[in-house]
Amino acid sequence: MQIGLFIPCYIDQLYPHVGIATVQILEKHGYQVDYPQAQTCCGQPMFNSGATKECKSVAEHFLKTFRDYETVVCPSGSCTSMVRNHYAHVVGGNNDYETLKNRIFELCEFLVDHAKVSQLDVSFPHRVVVHQSCHGLRELETGKPSELMIERESKLHSLLALVDGIELVHPKRLDECCGFGGTFSVLEEALSCAMGNDRIIDYEETGAEYITGADVSCLMHLGGLLSRQKKSIKTLHIAEILAGTVQ
Amino acid sequence: MTEAAIQSNHPQQAEAFLKDLKRARWHDQALWFMREKRDKGVLGLKEWEALREHASRIKMHTLSHLPKYLEQFESEASKRGIQVHWAKDGDEHNRIIHHILSQHNVKRVVKSKSMLTEECHLNDYLIEKGMEVVDTDLGERIVQLANEPPSHIVIPAIHKNRQEIGELFHQKLNTPKGETDPTRLTGAARMHLREKFVQADAGITGVNFAIASTGGFVVCTNEGNADLGTSLPPLHIAAMGLEKLVPTPEDLSVFLRLLARSATGQPVTSYSSHFLGPRPDTEMHVVIVDNGRTGHYAQAEFRRSLSCIRCGACLNTCPVYRRSGGYSYGYTIPGPIGTTLAPHRSLEKFHTLPFASSLCGSCSNVCPVKINLHEQILLWRQKLYNAGIVSPAKRLALGGMSKMFTFPGVYTLGGNVFRGVMSLIPGNVIAKITGAWGKQRDLPPIPKESFRQQYKKMKGHE
Numbered sequence A: 001m002q003i004g005l006f007i008p009c010y011i012d013q014l015y016p017h018v019g020i021a022t023v024q025i026l027e028k029h030g031y032q033v034d035y036p037q038a039q040t041c042c043g044q045p046m047f048n049s050g051a052t053k054e055c056k057s058v059a060e061h062f063l064k065t066f067r068d069y070e071t072v073v074c075p076s077g078s079c080t081s082m083v084r085n086h087y088a089h090v091v092g093g094n095n096d097y098e099t100l101k102n103r104i105f106e107l108c109e110f111l112v113d114h115a116k117v118s119q120l121d122v123s124f125p126h127r128v129v130v131h132q133s134c135h136g137l138r139e140l141e142t143g144k145p146s147e148l149m150i151e152r153e154s155k156l157h158s159l160l161a162l163v164d165g166i167e168l169v170h171p172k173r174l175d176e177c178c179g180f181g182g183t184f185s186v187l188e189e190a191l192s193c194a195m196g197n198d199r200i201i202d203y204e205e206t207g208a209e210y211i212t213g214a215d216v217s218c219l220m221h222l223g224g225l226l227s228r229q230k231k232s233i234k235t236l237h238i239a240e241i242l243a244g245t246v247q
Numbered sequence B: 001m002t003e004a005a006i007q008s009n010h011p012q013q014a015e016a017f018l019k020d021l022k023r024a025r026w027h028d029q030a031l032w033f034m035r036e037k038r039d040k041g042v043l044g045l046k047e048w049e050a051l052r053e054h055a056s057r058i059k060m061h062t063l064s065h066l067p068k069y070l071e072q073f074e075s076e077a078s079k080r081g082i083q084v085h086w087a088k089d090g091d092e093h094n095r096i097i098h099h100i101l102s103q104h105n106v107k108r109v110v111k112s113k114s115m116l117t118e119e120c121h122l123n124d125y126l127i128e129k130g131m132e133v134v135d136t137d138l139g140e141r142i143v144q145l146a147n148e149p150p151s152h153i154v155i156p157a158i159h160k161n162r163q164e165i166g167e168l169f170h171q172k173l174n175t176p177k178g179e180t181d182p183t184r185l186t187g188a189a190r191m192h193l194r195e196k197f198v199q200a201d202a203g204i205t206g207v208n209f210a211i212a213s214t215g216g217f218v219v220c221t222n223e224g225n226a227d228l229g230t231s232l233p234p235l236h237i238a239a240m241g242l243e244k245l246v247p248t249p250e251d252l253s254v255f256l257r258l259l260a261r262s263a264t265g266q267p268v269t270s271y272s273s274h275f276l277g278p279r280p281d282t283e284m285h286v287v288i289v290d291n292g293r294t295g296h297y298a299q300a301e302f303r304r305s306l307s308c309i310r311c312g313a314c315l316n317t318c319p320v321y322r323r324s325g326g327y328s329y330g331y332t333i334p335g336p337i338g339t340t341l342a343p344h345r346s347l348e349k350f351h352t353l354p355f356a357s358s359l360c361g362s363c364s365n366v367c368p369v370k371i372n373l374h375e376q377i378l379l380w381r382q383k384l385y386n387a388g389i390v391s392p393a394k395r396l397a398l399g400g401m402s403k404m405f406t407f408p409g410v411y412t413l414g415g416n417v418f419r420g421v422m423s424l425i426p427g428n429v430i431a432k433i434t435g436a437w438g439k440q441r442d443l444p445p446i447p448k449e450s451f452r453q454q455y456k457k458m459k460g461h462e
Helices: A009-014 A016-028 A052-066 A077-086 A095-100 A107-114 A134-139 A155-160 A189-205 A216-228 A238-242 B010-019 B021-043 B048-064 B066-079 B090-103 B115-119 B122-128 B138-145 B162-173 B182-199 B225-231 B249-263 B293-298 B300-307 B313-317 B319-324 B335-345 B362-366 B373-386 B392-406 B408-424 B427-433 B451-461
Strands: A002-005 A032-034 A071-074 A104-106 A127-131 A167-169 A210-213 A234-237 B082-087 B108-111 B132-135 B202-205 B209-211 B217-221 B235-241 B271-275 B283-289
Touching: A002 A016, A009 A016, A009 A216, A009 B408, A009 B451, A016 A032, A016 A107, A016 A238, A016 B451, A052 A095, A052 B373, A052 B392, A071 A077, A071 A107, A077 A104, A077 A134, A104 A107, A107 A155, A107 A238, A127 A155, A127 A189, A127 A216, A134 B362, A155 A210, A155 A238, A189 A216, A189 B010, A189 B021, A189 B319, A210 A216, A210 A238, A216 A234, A234 A238, B010 B021, B010 B319, B021 B249, B021 B313, B021 B319, B048 B066, B048 B249, B048 B300, B066 B082, B066 B283, B082 B090, B090 B122, B090 B235, B090 B283, B108 B182, B108 B225, B115 B122, B115 B235, B122 B132, B132 B138, B138 B162, B138 B182, B162 B182, B182 B225, B202 B225, B209 B249, B217 B225, B217 B235, B217 B249, B225 B271, B293 B300, B293 B335, B300 B335, B300 B373, B313 B319, B313 B335, B313 B362, B335 B362, B335 B373, B362 B373, B392 B408
Parallel strands: A002 A032, A002 A071, A071 A104, A127 A167, A127 A210, A210 A234, B082 B283, B108 B132, B108 B202, B202 B235, B235 B283
Antiparallel strands: B209 B217, B217 B271
């Protein structure tokens, strides 16, 4: 099966190694990956600013770029949710959208639900805490949000459990927002950083060496705070651990 | 009108709140403790999610048949001897209540908690007319003595620590200087309030739920103050938003299970007082208030927020509310629910509120009546943009961004130029030019090549 690879704009520009790790893990599990060079952005920055009209042309470009793929995979929960859920308010009724919304998957979702990965053959002998990004957790349902009284397995945790030598630890507040929130990170700078710093304290208390997650945007925010404060705990996208590109 | 003159500026207020980081952390922890109590209270109920769904449907049903249920309530309440009044706005609500009170020559009023009377500024109105109005909920009394509005809809004085309450009580209630023991301070408030209950000529309460089929209504308190305030005086006036209806007592039972668990984790509030008509020789009045609610109702995409039962769970779970405090919203009702309600009053005045959210969605998940809070917040951003309440610079930037992302050539070139330029600038300079991002955060190391460039090379070699 050929997969259309959607690499969000900020991963393309700032975290190319996360894109490479995504390609590697998909190929390792027998998928042929194609990256259409015409892709840009899903339009979320415009949509979350209320600029639906400005988002529409970007969404239409996205649909045109990806409409011929049977499956689209993306290493970001937030961008995947934008296309699957929020495009309904931008290009709802568009035939390409109505088809694509059932064919686009966040990477962990794809690996668990479709690839049914049960073996990874990678090792990461470190203490790791998972940052549950809000849109993946609550909109794509990749795990059980702490507010809901339901049973649901965390796809990120079940994948990481397949990694040799890894020690998974859990923070006291299981899924508190890190405070990135797109434009929120600059419009409410003080709050955004206070939320991030509190999250870092929660993670430090677990004794973790690494914070991992399925959204680079949250990790960029937490990583930016960590780097400025010269703290030792590091951030890694989950694809890097699953693909074994980091040791 | 005075309220409308003040622009709400959430980022500024939040930054000020966070200046005292120790206090902000304490506020965050205190409210998170409430969220944890809610989780514990809810955990034992296997049917929790089904209850939420059921409650949501009851509310949606009631709202879509609101005129019928309001008429039924009025007719049934009248049969029970309850006098029903209708107020189109806050002013009329205040005038009606004042009129009833003056007819009874009331000088002293005791009031139990009601966010509606806060919304209508009833206390100020009655005090200006020469009456004494005493809030009898402990938290409400604390903020009233401090001459402040509530900062939370369930725990109105949550922003005050016990040292501050001790000092306030020392000044206003003559407790010993330096007394900060919660039990002794509560004892002092109790003595003070008992005296007010005994002296009162009338009691005012809110309404948590009004039951259309019986014409009765329910007031929930943890302190029993609604009962004390209405049992002694010969006059009880209840102020009720027109969305507070439920069709039957069976429906009520669903909400009584949800309300206290969501608010504090208790299985049920300590006192759920059912008012079914006046005692002999006394009067009972209900004032049903619109104050913008029918206008809100007409906007279908926002209708669900009229289901709110004011439990405060969305405030307690909100990472923004916990770290910016109730006053940062500049509206009677703060937090996610306030953010969805305030713009109905004035989109312009409250234009920063829809952006005071990371859209994490925790609020929608804790809401016992399943209001799509974070979706409504996002929707308000669209309304703001379409109404032109957004700076020209931002509009231009979003337009430019749209063009860039629609044309891959422009995007690719832009990205390459951006990385090229950034890689030439020293880190300390980047911190300065990245504006709000760079104040407390670094950018990641800028890679030489984008993913698309690396991918091309990788595939070229195969």
